[in-house]
Amino acid sequence: MMRELPEWYYDEFIQVGTDYTDKEEILHYDQKMQKIRNIGSEAETMLRLIGLQQEDRVLEIGCGTGEFSIELSRHCKQVVALDVSEGMLEFAREKAKSKNRNNIHFTKGSFLTLEPDDGPFDAVVTQLALHHLPDFWKLIALQHVGSMLRTGGRFFLKDVVFSSEIHDFDPFISKLLQSIPEQVKDEMTREYILHIKEEFSTFDWVIEGLIKKAGFRIEEAFYENGFLATYLCIK
Structure with missing residues (x-):
């Protein structure tokens, strides 16, 4: 079920970064x-x-082509997967069907929009998705994630997060672009540049503060x- 949002809320459905609407492009993304x-x-x-426990209900935000939702579904009662x-x-529905996974509910949505029908989740996971939101909206999103979790529930967050120990980003970004594997270098270089220019990845001290402000303990x-961070958080 989708929430009714005020007019001033951020529109998560605005395309930011690479546009994945074409079936061939999505297949290419999945293979990549x-x-x-x-x-x-x-x-x-x-x-x-x-x-995860077998009776757990899990929410995945930003499920993409469904690879992780399918794996999660093997270890719990139900997965609700948003994108x-x-x-x-x-694409994800077809992939899940081909693997006989029938305990995944794929639905259009993201951090701000879902209103769970069946009570709080036991766990929420999200990878490489929160950076689509500016920092103000990251906090609102994290607070909403907390509202959808039971007390003691687990929140797994993985995203592009830049280290505050880096003081000169010019050589850092140049080295990062040079480190891209040759077989995907041209395409991934374009995507990295687009990400850095147009998306909203933040610093470690910022995201840690937002997580704690939203009512989580970083376990x-x-x-x-x-430039990459993974957090296990407890409500």
Whole structure:
């Protein structure tokens, strides 16, 4: 069920960054993610941190092509999977169907819009999605995530988060772009540049403050390469 939002609320459905509406583009994205990410290892880390139980209900925000929702669904009672792209959702539905996963509910939505029908979730997970919101709206989004979790529920957050220990970003970004694997270098370079120019990734001290302000305790935090962070948070 979608919330009725005031007129002044941020529109999460505005396209920011790469536009994934074409079926061929979505298929290409899915194949690219299989090449450049270790999906199995990432899913294993997520599952270990949130400690899923068989009767748990889980919300994934920004499910993309459904890879992690499908893996989560093997370990819990129900997954509600949100994305702002109807094309991504349709692709994810077909993928889940092909793998006989029938306990996933894919629906259009994101951080600000969902109003759960069946009570609070036991866990919420999101990866590489919160940076689509400016910092003010990150706090509103995190507060809403908290409102959808039971007390003691787990919140897994992974996103692009820049280290406050970096003092000169010119050489850092140049080195980051040079480190992109050759097989995806041209495409990923364009995407990285678009991300840095137009999206809303923030600093570690900012996101930590927002998480705590929203009513979470940071149980574990992992930082990688000066620009990627993973948090396990408890409500």
